[in-house]
Amino acid sequence: MFVSGSLAVEEETLFGGWTREEMVEMAGYGEEDLSKVIVTGSVACEAYLHDGRQLRAWPVSGAQVAVECRAEGISGKPIQTRAITDEDGGFAINLPSELHSVADLHQKCCIQLLQTPRSSSCRPADIRKHGRIRLLSDTRGTRTYEAEKIRLLHSASHRPQGQVKQEKGSMDGSW
Numbered sequence: 001m002f003v004s005g006s007l008a009v010e011e012e013t014l015f016g017g018w019t020r021e022e023m024v025e026m027a028g029y030g031e032e033d034l035s036k037v038i039v040t041g042s043v044a045c046e047a048y049l050h051d052g053r054q055l056r057a058w059p060v061s062g063a064q065v066a067v068e069c070r071a072e073g074i075s076g077k078p079i080q081t082r083a084i085t086d087e088d089g090g091f092a093i094n095l096p097s098e099l100h101s102v103a104d105l106h107q108k109c110c111i112q113l114l115q116t117p118r119s120s121s122c123r124p125a126d127i128r129k130h131g132r133i134r135l136l137s138d139t140r141g142t143r144t145y146e147a148e149k150i151r152l153l154h155s156a157s158h159r160p161q162g163q164v165k166q167e168k169g170s171m172d173g174s175w
Contacts, residue, residue, distance in 0.1 A: 034141060037095040039067045039133055041111060041147030043085050045122035047154035059089025060152060062117035067093050067133070067147070069109035071102045082114065100143075106133050111147035122152035 043060040066082045079099060083091040095105075102108060110130035116122055131148035138144075 035097075035100045036142040037100050037105065037145070038142065039093045039095065039109070039111070039145045039147055040091065040136075041065070041133075041149065042088070042090045043113065043150040043152065044089055045120070045152045045154055057151075059085070059087070060116065060120060060122055061085050061087045061089060063089070063113065063120075063150075064115040065091055065093075065147075065150065066112045066114050067095065067109055068112055068130075069095070069099055069102070069105065071099055071108050105143075105145065106135055109133055109145075111150065113150050113152075116152065120152075121155045123155055124152060 043063045043065065044057045045060050046055055046057045048054065049056055063085045064082060065085065066080045068078050068080045070078045079096060081093050081095055083093045085091050095109075099105065099109075111133060112130055113124060131150060133145040133147050136144045136146045
């Protein structure tokens with residue numbers, strides 16, 4: 001179908017002089033996010049050396065983690081968003097837009113370790129399956145949360161007695 005030059009100009013400036021792209025952006029459907037909610041964290045493996053007196057830790061790349069959120073009014077099912085850790089053991093999960101308006105995500109969301117790489121000799125240190133998240137910043141439409149650090153234990157390492165305690169307020173957890 002052929003569209004004349006004057007008709008194309010009319011279509012570009014519909015809706016009171018706004019272009020289609022301007023209308024889409026104002027409605028919140030543009031390519032730029034109007035808000036973001038990001039959960040960052042890391043996965044590390046630990047090994048106790050020299051009869052349990054010295055701790056060595058290294059990042060675990062290729063581990064699969066997820067943020068699971070239970071927010072009211074969203075189909076009643078938890079929303080789970082997954083990521084794979086990078087070479088430094090870190091991850092950043094951009095939560096879906098339906099969670100952006102939930103103010104108390106730190107109470108409704110948790111971090112989970114889903115899978116470690118097959119080649120890794122690091123395994124969860126205990127049965128606990130969920131870790132906490134906490135708000136780090138809330139600026140210019142972006143909320144950033146930090147996930148409790150996921151610490152795994154090397155299979156050849158044995159944690160000495162009395163080393164399991166976690167300091168109050170710490171975001172480090174043993175898995």
